[in-house]
Amino acid sequence: MTTTIVPADPTRPDHLDAIVRLFHGYCDHYKTAHTDDAIRTYFTDRLSACESVAFLAHIDGAPVGFTNLYPQFASTTLSRYWILNDLFVAPDHRRAGVAHALMQRAEDFARDSGAAVLVLKTHVTNDAARALYESRGWILANDFLTYKAVFS
Numbered sequence: 001m002t003t004t005i006v007p008a009d010p011t012r013p014d015h016l017d018a019i020v021r022l023f024h025g026y027c028d029h030y031k032t033a034h035t036d037d038a039i040r041t042y043f044t045d046r047l048s049a050c051e052s053v054a055f056l057a058h059i060d061g062a063p064v065g066f067t068n069l070y071p072q073f074a075s076t077t078l079s080r081y082w083i084l085n086d087l088f089v090a091p092d093h094r095r096a097g098v099a100h101a102l103m104q105r106a107e108d109f110a111r112d113s114g115a116a117v118l119v120l121k122t123h124v125t126n127d128a129a130r131a132l133y134e135s136r137g138w139i140l141a142n143d144f145l146t147y148k149a150v151f152s
Contacts, residue, residue: 005105008054010047018063026088065089067102079116
C-alpha cells in the first residue's frame with residue numbers, strides 16, 4: 001500500500017467528488033448532515049478563493065482521507081497561523097499511517113508558508129485523536145479559554 005497526499009484542486013471534479021464522499025463520513029462522526037451539492041459548493045468556494053487549503057490522502061490511487069486548513073493572523077505576533085480544522089480518515093483505512101501522513105503534509109505546508117504556528121481543536125472525549133496529536137509532539141495549549149457566541 002502506497003499512501004500519497006495531494007493538494008485538493010477545486011477545478012478537478014474527482015477531487016471534489018472525493019471530498020464530498022469523505023466529508024459525509026466526517027459529518028457522521030459529528031452527527032451533522034449536508035447535501036452533496038452543499039458540500040461541493042462550500043469546498044469549491046473556499047478552495048477557489050484561497051480561504052482554505054485541503055489535502056487528500058490516497059492509498060493506491062483511492063481517496064481515503066482529507067484534512068482542511070484555514071488561514072488566520074495573529075496581531076500580537078504580527079504573523080500568520082493556520083487552523084487544522086478538519087481531519088478525517090475513512091474507518092477501513094485507519095491505523096495505517098494515513099492520519100500521520102496528512103498531519104505531516106499540513107505541518108510542512110504551514111511551515112513552508114511562513115506560519116508561526118499550526119493549531120487545532122478536538123473534543124475532550126476524542127481520545128484517539130488526542131493520542132495521535134500527542135504522538136506527533138503536539139502540546140495541549142491551556143493558556144487561553146475558548147468562548148463562543150452561538151447564533152444558530
